[in-house]
Structures are given as C-alpha cells and as structure tokens.
Amino acid sequence: MxxxxxxxxxxxxxxxATRAKVMAGIAELEFTPDRxxxxxxxxxxxxxxxxxxxxxxxxxxxxxxxxxxVLTAEAQDVLVITLxxxxxxxxxxxxxxxxxxxxxxxxxxxxxERSSLRxxxxxxxxxxxRDEEASSVWIDNVEGGRMATRHLVELGHRRxxxxxxxxxxxxxxxPEERLQGHAAALAEAGIEIDPxxxxxxxxxxxxxxxxxxxxxxxxxxPTAVFAMSDEMAFGVIQACxxxxxxxxxxxxxxxxxxxxxxxxxxxxxxxxxPSAMAVSAARTLLDLLAAPDRDxxxxxxxxxxxxxxxxxxxxxxxxxxxxRDRLK
Amino acid sequence: MxxxxxxxxxxxxxxxATRAKVMAGIAELEFTPDRxxxxxxxxxxxxxxxxxxxxxxxxxxxxxxxxxxVLTAEAQDVLVITLxxxxxxxxxxxxxxxxxxxxxxxxxxxxxERSSLRxxxxxxxxxxxRDEEASSVWIDNVEGGRMATRHLVELGHRRxxxxxxxxxxxxxxxPEERLQGHAAALAEAGIEIDPxxxxxxxxxxxxxxxxxxxxxxxxxxPTAVFAMSDEMAFGVIQACxxxxxxxxxxxxxxxxxxxxxxxxxxxxxxxxxPSAMAVSAARTLLDLLAAPDRDxxxxxxxxxxxxxxxxxxxxxxxxxxxxRDRLK
DNA sequence: CGTCCGGTTGTAAGCGTTTTCAATTGTGCT
DNA sequence: AGCACAATTGAAAACGCTTACAACCGGACG
Numbered sequence: 001m002x003x004x005x006x007x008x009x010x011x012x013x014x015x016x017a018t019r020a021k022v023m024a025g026i027a028e029l030e031f032t033p034d035r036x037x038x039x040x041x042x043x044x045x046x047x048x049x050x051x052x053x054x055x056x057x058x059x060x061x062x063x064x065x066x067x068x069x070v071l072t073a074e075a076q077d078v079l080v081i082t083l084x085x086x087x088x089x090x091x092x093x094x095x096x097x098x099x100x101x102x103x104x105x106x107x108x109x110x111x112x113e114r115s116s117l118r119x120x121x122x123x124x125x126x127x128x129x130r131d132e133e134a135s136s137v138w139i140d141n142v143e144g145g146r147m148a149t150r151h152l153v154e155l156g157h158r159r160x161x162x163x164x165x166x167x168x169x170x171x172x173x174x175p176e177e178r179l180q181g182h183a184a185a186l187a188e189a190g191i192e193i194d195p196x197x198x199x200x201x202x203x204x205x206x207x208x209x210x211x212x213x214x215x216x217x218x219x220x221x222p223t224a225v226f227a228m229s230d231e232m233a234f235g236v237i238q239a240c241x242x243x244x245x246x247x248x249x250x251x252x253x254x255x256x257x258x259x260x261x262x263x264x265x266x267x268x269x270x271x272x273x274p275s276a277m278a279v280s281a282a283r284t285l286l287d288l289l290a291a292p293d294r295d296x297x298x299x300x301x302x303x304x305x306x307x308x309x310x311x312x313x314x315x316x317x318x319x320x321x322x323x324r325d326r327l328k
Numbered sequence: 329m330x331x332x333x334x335x336x337x338x339x340x341x342x343x344x345a346t347r348a349k350v351m352a353g354i355a356e357l358e359f360t361p362d363r364x365x366x367x368x369x370x371x372x373x374x375x376x377x378x379x380x381x382x383x384x385x386x387x388x389x390x391x392x393x394x395x396x397x398v399l400t401a402e403a404q405d406v407l408v409i410t411l412x413x414x415x416x417x418x419x420x421x422x423x424x425x426x427x428x429x430x431x432x433x434x435x436x437x438x439x440x441e442r443s444s445l446r447x448x449x450x451x452x453x454x455x456x457x458r459d460e461e462a463s464s465v466w467i468d469n470v471e472g473g474r475m476a477t478r479h480l481v482e483l484g485h486r487r488x489x490x491x492x493x494x495x496x497x498x499x500x501x502x503p504e505e506r507l508q509g510h511a512a513a514l515a516e517a518g519i520e521i522d523p524x525x526x527x528x529x530x531x532x533x534x535x536x537x538x539x540x541x542x543x544x545x546x547x548x549x550p551t552a553v554f555a556m557s558d559e560m561a562f563g564v565i566q567a568c569x570x571x572x573x574x575x576x577x578x579x580x581x582x583x584x585x586x587x588x589x590x591x592x593x594x595x596x597x598x599x600x601x602p603s604a605m606a607v608s609a610a611r612t613l614l615d616l617l618a619a620p621d622r623d624x625x626x627x628x629x630x631x632x633x634x635x636x637x638x639x640x641x642x643x644x645x646x647x648x649x650x651x652r653d654r655l656k
Numbered sequence: 657c658g659t660c661c662g663g664t665t666g667t668a669a670g671c672g673t674t675t676t677c678a679a680t681t682g683t684g685c686t
Numbered sequence: 687a688g689c690a691c692a693a694t695t696g697a698a699a700a701c702g703c704t705t706a707c708a709a710c711c712g713g714a715c716g
Contacts, residue, residue, distance in 0.1 A: 003665055005704060013664060032448065035426040036373055037702035039364035040671050047407075055393035065383035068408055072418075077426070078408050079375075080396055090400075098363040098405070120360065205588045231588070238592040260533045260559070261589055264566040331695055333674060341694060365672035368701050 008033065045100050047077040048285060051091055052105035053172065055082055057203060058231060058259050059274050063105050063127060066278035074286055076100075083107055083171075092116040101285045103127055103278075106172050123288045127281040128274075129173050135288060135296040137281040141174050144270045144303045145181025145226070148254040151268070151305055152224040153189045156314040157252060160186070161215040161222035163201035163208055163232050178228050178256065197222055201232040208235020216245060223314045224252035230259035233267055237310070248312035258306055266309030277301050336361065373428050375405040376613065379419055380433035381500065383410055385531060386559060386587050387602050391433050391455060394606035402614055404428075411435055411499075420444040429613045431455055431606075434500050451616045455609035456602075457501050463616060463624040465609040469502050472598045472631045473509025473554070476582040479596070479633055480552040481517045484642040485580060488514070489543040489550035491529035491536055491560050506556050506584065525550055529560040536563020544573060551642045552580035558587035561595055565638070576640035586634055594637030605629050 007014045007022035014022075025031070039045045050067050052060040068078045081094035091113050095102055097120060106128030109117065114133065117124055126136035152160050162182055164175040183193050196218065201211035208227055212235070215222055227233035233255030240247050247253055255262060258271035280299050288294060335342045335350035342350075353359070367373045378395050380388040396406045409422035419441050423430055427450060434456035437445065442461065445452055454464035480488050490510055492503040511521050524546065529539035536555055540563070543550055555561035561583030568575050575581055583590060586599035608627050616622060 001666075001668095001703085002705075006665095009704095015664065018665080030447065032424045034368070034702050035424070036364055036367035037671090038704070040362070040368045040673080041702075041704040043671070043704090045364055055396060056389055061384055061389040064408070065410070068383060068410055072410070072422075080392070080406050080408055082393070082396055082400070094400075096360045096363070119358065205592070234589050234592045241592075241594075261562050261593075264533070264562045264569075265589075265593060266569075329673090329696075329698095330675075334695095337674095343694060346694080362672050365701090366674070368703080369672075369674035371674090371701070 045077075045098055046075065047079050047099045048282075049079040049081050049095055049099040049102045050105065051081040051083055051094065051102055051107065053083050053107055054203075055080065057229070059128075059229070059257060060105055062274040063278040063281075066275040067103055067127075067282045070279050070282035071286075076286075095122055096120065101125075101289055103281050103285055106174055108171060108173050110171070123285065123292060125281050125285045125288065127277055129177070130298060131296075133296065135284045135298065137277050137284060137299045137301065139272050139277070139301050139303055141177035142181040142184065144256060144272070145178035145228075146185045147181070147303060147305045148178075148226045148256065148270050149182040149185035150188070151307070151311065152226065152252060152254060153185055153191065155224070155252060155311060157222075157224035158191055158314075159194070159220065159222040159224070160197065161212070161225040162198045163211040163215075163225060163227040163236065164198065165203045165228065166200045175228055182226060201227060201229075201235065203229050203232060205231050205235040205238065208232030209239040210235075212236040212239050212251075213243070216243070216251075222251070224254070224311070226254045226256075228256050230255035230257040230262050230267060230269055233269070233310075234259075234261070234265065237265055237267070247310050252312055252314065253310040255310075262306070263308070268308045268311040269306050271304045271306050273301060373405075373426055374403065375407050375427045376610075377407040377409050377423055377427040377430045378433065379409040379411055379422065379430055379435065381411050381435055382531075383408065385557070387456075387557070387585060388433055390602040391606040391609075394603040395431055395455075395610045398607050398610035399614075404614075423450055424448065429453075429617055431609050431613055434502055436499060436501050438499070451613065451620060453609050453613045453616065455605055457505070458626060459624075461624065463612045463626065465605050465612060465627045465629065467600050467605070467629050467631055469505035470509040470512065472584060472600070473506035473556075474513040475509070475631060475633045476506075476554045476584065476598050477510040477513035478516070479635070479639065480554065480580060480582060481513055481519070483552070483580060483639060485550075485552035486519055486642075487522070487525065487548065487550040487552070489540070489553040490526045490556070491539040491543075491553060491564065492526065492556040493531045494528045503556055510554060529555065529557075529563065531557050531560060533559050533563040533566065536560030537567040538563075540564040540567050540579075541571070544571070544579075550579070552582070552639070554582045554584075556584050558583035558585040558590050558595060558597055561597070561638075562587075562589070562593065565593055565595070575638050580640055580642065581638040583638075590634070591636070596636045596639040597634055599632045599634050601629060 003014060003018060004022050007019045048071055050064050054060055064080060071078050079099060083090055099122060102122060102124040104124055104126050108129060124134050126134060130136050130138040149160060162179060164179060186193050199211045199214055201207040212225060225236055227236055233253055236253055237247060240251060245251055255267045255269035258269050262269045284297060331342060331346060332350050335347040376399055378392050382388055399406050407427060411418055430450060430452040432452055432454050436457060452462050454462060458464050458466040477488060490507060492507060514521050527539045527542055529535040540553060553564055555564055561581055564581055565575060568579060573579055583595045583597035586597050590597045612625060
C-alpha cells in the first residue's frame with residue numbers, strides 16, 4: 001500500500017524493480033487514484049483558486065489563461081471563482097478549506113477577507129495591484145493614468161474626460177489610482193480637474209458608449225477622453241462612429257491595456273502585459289506554497305504608452321498654447 | 329457528529345432547536361467543514377470541469393464565464409482544464425477521479441477519451457458541437473458556413489477565401505463543418521471550390537493577418553473572405569488597413585461569432601450566443617448529474633447573419649451577373 | 657562470523673466527513 | 687397509563703489515500 005503510493009508519486013526510496021512492477025499493475029488494472037482521498041490524507045488540496053471580478057474582460061481572460069498554464073504544468077488544479085456583488089462571502093466561501101492558495105485578480109481583499117484567509121492559512125497573491133500584506137504582482141496604475149493624460153495634455157488638450165469604473169462596483173483600487181495619475185498629470189500642467197468629466201463606463205463596451213455620449217452631451221464637452229480600459233475605449237469609438245463624431249478630429253482617445261484589437265482600430269493606449277503578470281503571480285504563489293514563511297515579494301511590471309491613430313493635437317488647445325507663447 | 333452534518337447541510341429530520349444550536353456552535357467556533365473530507369466520504373467531488381482548447385478566445389471566455397455563473401449558483405466548484413496539444417492525456421488526466429462531470433467546449437473527444445470518461449463514470453456534455461453519444465448544446469456550423477458564403481455569393485463574389493483552423497491543431501469539427509457549409513453555398517451557386525483559397529488562421533488575430541496576406545499574394549486573389557471567427561476577421565481588417573487594401577471596396581469580409589467588437593469595426597458576421605449555449609450546457613450537465621440514466625438531449629442554438637459594413641457588392645461579380653443576364 | 661547501517665518494504669493510524677443503522681425521544685391513540 | 691409509530695439523535699463503519707514508524711534485507715566493516 002505505502003510502497004505503491006510512493007512508487008506512483010515518484011518518491012525516492014523505491015527500488016526500480018518494485019516501481020516497475022507497480023506501474024505495470026496500475027496499467028493492467030487501469031487504476032486511477034482518488035484525488036479526494038489523497039487530499040484528505042495529505043492535508044493539501046493540490047488546487048489553487050483564481051478569483052476575479054469577471055471572466056469576460058480581456059484582461060482577466062488573459063490572466064486566467066496564463067495562470068492555468070503555469071499551474072497545470074505544476075500539477076495543480078485551477079478553480080475559478082468570480083466575485084460578484086456579495087464579494088466578501090464568496091471569496092471566503094469559495095476558498096474555504098478547499099484550496100492551497102489563491103490568486104486574486106485586481107480586487108483588493110477587505111479586512112474580513114484577509115483575516116479569514118489568514119485563519120484558513122491560505123496564502124494569496126494579488127495580481128494587478130499592490131498589496132502591502134501579501135505578495136503582489138502589480139503595475140503602477142497611478143503612473144499609467146499619468147502617462148495617458150500627460151500624452152493628451154502634451155497634445156494641447158485641456159478638457160479631458162475620464163471613463164472609469166465606479167469603485168463600489170468593482171472593489172478594486174485600479175480605477176481610483178488611474179484617476180489619481182490623471183489628476184496628477186493635469187496638475188503638472190496647471191489644469192484644474194473638473195469632476196463632471198469623470199464618468200463610469202463599467203469596464204464594458206456598452207458602458208463606454210454610454211459614458212462618452214454623456215460626456216459629449218455636456219455644455220462644455222471634452223476634446224479628449226482617457227478610457228481606463230481598451231474595451232471601454234472601443235465603446236467610445238463605436239458610439240462616436242454612430243454619432244458621427246470624428247476621432248481624433250473632434251475627440252482624441254487614449255485607452256488602457258493594449259488589447260489585441262487596439263492595433264486593429266488604431267487605438268492609442270497604455271500597454272500592459274497581463275499574461276506575463278499572471279505567470280509571475282502564479283510562480284510567486286507556488287514559491288509561497290513551498291516556503292510559507294517567506295517575506296512578501298512585490299514584482300512591478302512596466303507600462304508603455306503606445307501612440308496610434310486615436311490621438312491628435314487639439315486645435316483649440318494648440319491655439320491656446322500659441323497665445324500663451326506670444327504673451328511671454 | 330451526524331446531526332451536525334445534517335444540520336449544516338440543511339437536510340431534513342433535524343429539529344429546529346437542534347439546528348439552531350448547531351448553527352450557533354459553528355458561528356462561535358468559526359468552523360469550516362473540510363470539503364475534501366466531505367468529498368471522500370460522499371463519493372462526489374462537487375466539482376465540474378470545463379475543458380476547452382484555449383481560454384483566450386472570446387468565445388471560450390464567454391462560455392467559461394457563463395458556466396461558472398450557473399455552476400457556482402448550484403454550489404459546484406468549477407475547474408478549468410485547457411487542452412493543449414497532448415490533448416488525450418490531459419482531458420483524461422485532468423478529469424481523473426476528481427470531478428463529477430465535464431463540459432467540453434468545442435472539442436470532440438476521441439474514442440480513448442470517451443471510454444475513459446465512461447469508465448470513470450464521469451458524464452459530459454459537449455458545448456459548441458453536436459455529439460451523438462452524450463448530450464450536447466450545439467449550433468449548426470454547416471449552416472453557419474453556408475450563411476456566410478451565400479451572403480458573399482449573393483453580393484456577386486465568385487472567388488471567396490476561407491480562413492479557418494487546421495483540424496490537427498484544434499481537435500474540433502467546427503472548422504471542417506463550416507467549410508462544408510461554405511462548399512455547399514458555393515455549389516448551390518454553381519461555383520467550383522478552389523482548395524488554394526482555404527487557409528489556416530489559427531483562430532487568432534495574428535493568424536488572420538498572415539492568412540489574408542497569403543490570400544492576397546495569390547495570382548488570382550479572392551474578392552471576399554469568410555473568416556471562421558471574428559478574431560481572425562479582425563486580423564484581416566488590420567492587415568488590410570496596414571497594406572492599404574480597402575474593405576469592402578477591394579475585399580469583402582464575413583466573420584463568425586458576433587464578437588463584442590464586431591459592431592465597433594462594422595464587421596458582417598454570423599452571430600451566435602455562446603453565453604446562452606453555456607448556460608444551457610451547464611444546466612444539461614446538472615440534470616444529468618441528478619438523473620444519470622437520462623437519454624442524451626441535444627439543444628440547438630440559432631445563428632443569424634448580421635450584415636454590417638465589411639461586405640459589399642462585388643463589381644466584377646456584378647458585371648458577370650449583368651453579362652449573364654444579357655446572354656439569356 | 658557478528659554487527660551496524662542505509663535502503664527498502666510493510667503496518668497501521670489517521671485525515672474529517674457521510675451515511676447506515678440502531679437507540680432514543682416524542683406524539684397521538686386507545 | 688400503555689402502546690405503536692414517526693421523528694430525531696447518536697454510534698460507528700466506511701471513504702481511499704498519506705505518512706510515521708516498525709520491520710526487514712543485504713552488504714560493508716571490524
């Protein structure tokens with residue numbers, strides 16, 4: 001019994017002859033070990049959860065896919081958990097006593113969740129944003145927002161709309177951090193931020209459409225928009241096409257992500273690499289599982305502004321520049 | 329012990345008073361049941377696998393997401409398994425004795441896999457294509473291919489390229505079925521199929537780019553292309569934009585899926601609803617779990633041609649039409 | 657030839673539930 | 687009050703592994 005167990009799992013201290021016999025027997029009997037029993041006996045589940053707010057986003061699909069690839073290669077099962085509105089309960093409930101670790105994608109666990117995870121001794125790593133307590137693999141969202149808006153400011157835009165996500169909906173710090181960056185870039189240029197220009201696009205194509213329409217209906221509409229995800233930016237493009245609003249002529253547009261299709265539609269965007277982040281997050285968790293007392297590690301991934309066809313010099317803003325130059 | 333177990337799981341034959349006491353105790357002790365032990369004892373894992381060739385495709389992301397939503401609501405865990413190249417081993421290995429059922433997305437299991445699943449008594453349902461043995465939730469891919477090509481034929485196109493996936497790569501009947509439909513539509517119009525016009529686009533944006541470039545380099549290039557997925561069609565659009573090939577002026581294009589962004593880029597496409605299919609597949613599997621001996625059920629979902637801006641009457645083909653009319 | 661030791665194999669005690677079945681309690685009748 | 691019977695509770699046997707530990711085996715060494 002014990003020898004078979006050892007032989008099957010490739011543990012040492014089994015003679016080659018015995019191992020061969022065991023393998024032959026397994027093949028002959030078509031024996032398949034019961035993973036549940038193994039889990040119970042070993043006290044480990046061999047399963048890692050990936051928790052995200054949605055699986056439909058381009059970003060999360062990439063992350064889950066890459067995580068799955070890494071973990072499967074390490075013989076770990078991958079459980080997916082989506083965090084809807086009743087998030088607290090579902091992260092804790094989803095994880096409860098059945099996984100060895102969790103990768104939390106772009107959602108910041110609250111104190112209750114943290115203490116539950118600690119109590120269950122389930123290590124976690126955050127992918128997408130920084131976490132002070134646990135390991136994380138992150139991008140500098142503040143800097144990303146700043147890059148996007150600075151680009152628009154440099155093109156002469158002064159009234160810049162922001163399409164993000166309401167923080168209540170997605171319990172993520174990402175939207176607010178990118179907004180901070182946006183505000184910082186504005187401040188650097190001496191532009192005052194107008195809260196009315198910040199609208200919710202729900203990180204979806206449809207949300208982006210609605211959001212840009214709301215923005216353009218304003219008395220003093222923006223000449224440029226920073227959408228916090230390419231998917232929302234695609235919505236902007238679509239709505240503008242339908243409403244005959246020229247991009248970039250009348251409205252410049254910057255997205256965030258560098259979605260596969262950003263190139264197709266010529267979208268200027270802030271590029272990140274979710275697959276690489278996900279691989280790193282998975283490896284970090286695996287390391288943590290092997291050495292639980294290790295100090296948290298934080299890996300930052302770079303962002304890059306990719307300028308394409310949806311951004312252009314703002315004529316009105318440019319004339320203001322000229323005016324200002326002349327006044328010197 | 330037994331009473332607690334019953335009370336916790338909401339089974340009958342527990343007095344209200346006892347149940348309340350149990351609940352109080354659970355709360356006080358912060359007790360969390362060990363799912364692995366429960367699984368071992370009950371002989372069920374409470375876990376369902378979703379197996380797909382890739383998680384990065386728009387289509388599979390939708391399916392996994394919808395499946396997850398349904399199954400989570402039924403307190404089932406969702407395990408994701410991607411089927412790479414060594415598919416046989418991984419489907420069987422992935423499923424081995426740890427899940428109660430599998431939803432296989434757009435991959436047709438081979439005889440070895442079928443017999444393994446049968447031997448392990450793991451029921452499965454196929455999402456995306458029809459299966460004679462097990463339950464399936466499917467679309468008529470032949471008809472879908474026919475719809476796409478018939479539309480192009482009606483617009484006067486005679487040389488129509490097809491961008492699909494090599495069947496060896498994705499062990500799915502989908503590409504070949506859609507190709508059959510294409511051939512049928514061609515045959516109905518009395519057009520002979522040219523095998524050189526059928527190329528592999530790997531169901532990716534990049535693959536679509538390469539494929540359309542190969543097509544356009546031909547001595548006698550097509551005037552229209554049917555791409556078997558919108559993602560490949562997006563690649564076509566991108567390559568054509570880069571190469572200054574006018575769509576639909578010089579090349580008409582039909583996709584397949586009705587991706588979120590198909591509307592954004594004005595892509596004519598064959599619409600399917602993977603979320604609805606996935607929900608149906610999940611429910612079918614749940615039913616099967618409850619009543620294992622039920623006869624297989626097959627649910628067909630409708631396809632719909634959505635005409636947008638990437639298809640246009642072919643001037644050359646149109647003139648042939650006129651010529652033919654005059655000759656009558 | 658006996659002893660020691662590293663490597664290998666076997667034994668048996670869990671792991672934390674579920675579930676069967678027996679024991680107990682409570683209820684409604686006569 | 688006594689009885690039959692249903693509802694509830696409790697005891698204990700699985701479930702199929704892992705793993706600590708004991709037992710064994712054979713070669714190296716004194």
